[in-house]
Amino acid sequence: MSLNTLAQALVSGALLGCFYTLMALAFSMILGVTRALNLSHGDLIILGGYLGYWLWSGSGLHPLFLVPVAGAALLPLALLWHWLFHRLPEPRELSSLVLTFGLSLLLQNIMLALWRGEYRLIASESLTGSLALAGLRLNQGRLVVAAAALAVVGALYLGLTRTRWGRAIRATSLDREAAALLGINVDEATRTTFLLAFCLSGVAGVLFATLHYLYPAGGIELTLLAIVLTIWAGVGRLRSVLVAGILLGVVEALTVAWSGPRWRELVVSLMLLASLLARSGGLARGWSH
């Protein structure tokens, strides 16, 4: 592998990693506040992508204009998921697996019925082409997606650290009972978390659809990636998720550059196994940014 190919893979992977961060945050936030594993996470992103694709193919608008629309479109589902999660019996971690596995299958079949199994892509001309920078060719679509993802993650960071609702979400994630005793309405904080997380999923979905082909079962891989990143970074640790996302993007890009795309998923799976072996504490970590 030449030095230029290596640099190309590093930059390209880092750009993709910014998107991975955005994609994993919604999963991590819900896990932090509810202790529930949302296996339908990737399917919600794909649904956001399909909504974006549907709007884009019908209107021809720039995909970035559709990002907030897809984010808002998933809000009713956030309230439905919150209602369902609220009724989960203990142990919540296990019950949530059963519930969200069912929801994942339901979403996949709804998407299959609505958009069939054909591959779809938001192939906007404004996102094709590449830029030359210091001898590297940067994909314009990836640059736009990375910039959009970083902007959303930055806004989320400010919201979580500087606002009252953000502090409520962080405190609820750290210790639900202690937060409630300090006057925080933890039910409201949980509902806000679901609304935020689903909005992020819708946003991530449209950005994803500009990079990758959509198909109804494509969410499984995204859920797996979110789990890997959450294990690496810890629940709701926003800065750590960003570092882990970029690292994952780089490892993937290096794998593809070195041995071709067929090894990509295997490497991610091996990374998941390695994470689980290395961190016995696993997912049980809290907010600290």
Place this chain on the structure above:
Amino acid sequence: MAFGGLLALRGVDIAVEEHQVVGLLGPNGSGKTTLFNILSGLLRPTAGEVWFAGCRVTNLAPWRLSGLGIGRTFQIARPFAHSTVFDNVLVGITFRSRHHYRRVLDRRREAERLLAMVGLAPKASARANELSLGERKRLELAMALSTRPTVLLLDELASGLSPKGREEVIRFYGRLKERGLTIFAIEHSFRVLAHVADRLVVLDQGTIVAEGRPAQVLGSPRVMQAYLGEDE
């Protein structure tokens, strides 16, 4: 209060008068913490009622009870471990007392005042998980006070502390009483209870087995032998 087939509390009828310090004691598993969990809204009783300042508050959410003026600490202190001592105290001020301190500067001053009161001002910028056991308990007391309670439920403030630490706890009780707070406290230390409590209630197997003035209850051979064992 029942958990499945286990009756954790049965026929417990306790009245805590305003500005009094009432001590609650009893062996492990007697139902003390369960009672506190009900009073603070963390558990819903399967039967019975809780009244506060003339209002029925049974089954109210913890944040609503906090809003009414009930504050609480835990037996094992539970501050937000990765946050600073100062930020921990600021949480309650921000969410519960914000109407009293509308400006950020005033909230920060109140946090500083509370930390000074519990002797943690020099540790304000330390992370909560860097504190010793005694310091954690003091931090939790400051956190409970940050919600401007009129009633404080204190769960074993003196347990696990050195004799010097216990003397400090006795002084804290005195200061809290001076502020006009009503205190319902789980304690195992006879020395602390004898100094601070106006009245004692003894629980065993979910029922009240003794109640009265400290000298009367602590001197009772039945309480000493059957439920409390040796003191310190």
